[in-house]
Amino acid sequence: MNMNKWTMGLAAAGVVSLSSVAQAQDAAAGAEALAASTTLSGYVSTGYKYANSASSGYFRADKNRNSFSLDVVDLKLSSAQGDGAMDTGYTVELWMGPGAQSIGTADDATEGTVELMQANIDLRIAGIDLKVGQFGTVVGAETYDYTSNAFYTHSFGFAVEPTHHTGVLASYTVSDDLQVSAGLANTTTAETNGTSTGSGSSKTYLGSVSYTLPSGTGQLAGTELYYGIVSGNGTGVGGDDDVYHYASITLPELVANLDISLAWDRVDSGTAGTGDDNIVGLYLGYQVNDDLALNVRYEQGNVNTQSSGWLSNADGIQSVTVGLNYKVWDNVISRIEYRNDDKDGTGSAQKVIAANLIYSF
Numbered sequence: 001m002n003m004n005k006w007t008m009g010l011a012a013a014g015v016v017s018l019s020s021v022a023q024a025q026d027a028a029a030g031a032e033a034l035a036a037s038t039t040l041s042g043y044v045s046t047g048y049k050y051a052n053s054a055s056s057g058y059f060r061a062d063k064n065r066n067s068f069s070l071d072v073v074d075l076k077l078s079s080a081q082g083d084g085a086m087d088t089g090y091t092v093e094l095w096m097g098p099g100a101q102s103i104g105t106a107d108d109a110t111e112g113t114v115e116l117m118q119a120n121i122d123l124r125i126a127g128i129d130l131k132v133g134q135f136g137t138v139v140g141a142e143t144y145d146y147t148s149n150a151f152y153t154h155s156f157g158f159a160v161e162p163t164h165h166t167g168v169l170a171s172y173t174v175s176d177d178l179q180v181s182a183g184l185a186n187t188t189t190a191e192t193n194g195t196s197t198g199s200g201s202s203k204t205y206l207g208s209v210s211y212t213l214p215s216g217t218g219q220l221a222g223t224e225l226y227y228g229i230v231s232g233n234g235t236g237v238g239g240d241d242d243v244y245h246y247a248s249i250t251l252p253e254l255v256a257n258l259d260i261s262l263a264w265d266r267v268d269s270g271t272a273g274t275g276d277d278n279i280v281g282l283y284l285g286y287q288v289n290d291d292l293a294l295n296v297r298y299e300q301g302n303v304n305t306q307s308s309g310w311l312s313n314a315d316g317i318q319s320v321t322v323g324l325n326y327k328v329w330d331n332v333i334s335r336i337e338y339r340n341d342d343k344d345g346t347g348s349a350q351k352v353i354a355a356n357l358i359y360s361f
Contacts, residue, residue, distance in 0.1 A: 037079045043360040045071040045099075045146045052351040057310035057341070059144070059154035060102050061350075071146065072099030074117070081122040081129070089122035095144075103144060104190035105134070105164060116192060117144065118164070131169040131183075134192050137162045138169070138181060138208040139228040139246035141263040141281060146333075150285060150295040151323050152356035153339055157265040157279045159311060160303060162230050162244055164190035169206060177212045187235045188242060194235030204232025222252035233270065240270030242305075259285040267305055275304025279317070291327040295337075296320070316344035333358040 048068050055061040063069070073096040081089030093116075095103060100115040120133030142149045142158045167185030174180060183206035187194045196202055208228040215221045230244040245268070250261040260283070267277035279301035286294045299319040303311045323337030334357050341350040 039076075039078050039080070041076050041078070041361060042074040043147055043358050044073050045356065045358045047071055047152060047354060047356045049352055049354045051353075052349075055310070055341075055350045055352060057306075057314075057350075058156055058159045060099065061153070061310075061352075063098065063102075070097050072097045074145070081124065085124065085127075087124055090120065091122070092119045093117040103163070105192050107191055107193060127172065129171045131171070132167075134164055134166045135169055137165060137228075137230060138183070138206050139230055139244055139265070141246075141248060141261070141283065146356070146358055147360055150283065150325075151297060151321055152335060152337055152354050153321060153352065155279075155281055155297060156299050156301075156303065156311065156317060156319060156341075157263060157281050160244075160265060160267050160277045160279065160305065161246065162188045162190070164192075165204060165206065165230075166193055167204070167206075177214055179210045181208045182206065185232070188230055188232045188244070189234040189237075191235045196233040196235065197237065204230060206230050219254065220252070224248075224250040226250075239272065242270045243268040257287040259283075265301075269305050271305075275302075275313070277301070277303045277305050279303065293325040295323045295325065297323075310341070310343075310348070310350065314343045316342075318342045331360050333360070 046069065047064070049064055049066065051065045054065060060071075074093065075096065076091065076093040078091040079089045081087050094114060095117045096114045098113065100113050101111040103115055103117065104111070105115050105117070106112065116134065118134050118136060120131050120135045123130040123132065136143060140158055140161045140163075142155050144163060146152070165183070165185035165187070167183055169181060169183035171179065171181040185204040185206060187196045188204050196204070206229070208226065211225045213220050213223040213225070217223075226246075226248045228246045231241050233239065233241055245266040246264065248261060248263045250259075253259065263281040263283065265277065265279045265281075269276055279299055281297060281299045284296040288294060297320070299317065301317050302315045303317065304313055306312050306314070319339070319341045321337055321339040323335055325333065325335040328334050336355045337353075339350075339352040339354070342348060
């Protein structure tokens, strides 16, 4: 224990005790160690949307029509889990701003402008990684995270999927090519600590398997196959369990600089008299040069589980989004996109031109 002469003098005079000084030094050392292991990251997302009509059906489609917007300030505190047999970590992520009102994690009917995106503890035991708390779901090609998606506007597949769960998720790496996960959560909906009142299971079951084709499979080597399933009921929702299926295929780079992936979402509704959802999405990404990327998303299918908005009993969905990402500044995502949504029926087309700037830190 190192002390300067002033501390020693105060201890000799009885003003402070040596034990309290030692405890203070230990606390300071612990705080420094915690600060050293904690990473602060996040981003600020802003945008502009021009729409031919009042859009709906996908995440925040009805917000900020023909206007500039502050979407969200994302703030994440995390400590990465190490490679040791018993290493731990954590993640706490907050959304602040208008976008926080749309993620559904609040435990009442009114979302605030500051909401919890995720908060979980990472644990490892016997080679199994455990995520405990509130975490993202195991299904879907897209997430709420604006920086992880190729597009500013979200897909219809994302609109029909679960997004968050409160519970525990176990993941295990069988080999370099094969990973599996299984979990147990309260509900299929995002509300933190929400509970189900359905006639099916009182809990929600999660599972996934990811497999990459090995080198012996020729040109298809490196193809990523993924399947995820969520079965359960929503917060305060009656009826039998809903079952959410998701599958994707991501091809290796068959053509230079071209990424191709195919996604499929299916929702088997547990509510009597309600139809099911089927949406297939094709994602193409072409890196023109170091600064410019072209992205295309095409979706088709039908949605019968929604009771209101553009997706209400929507058949013959056809959606095309074309976007350009151009790097102008370091740490900034700058993109512009055009989106056209259509479905069976007259007067149903939605057209949007959007621009998006995101600064990541």
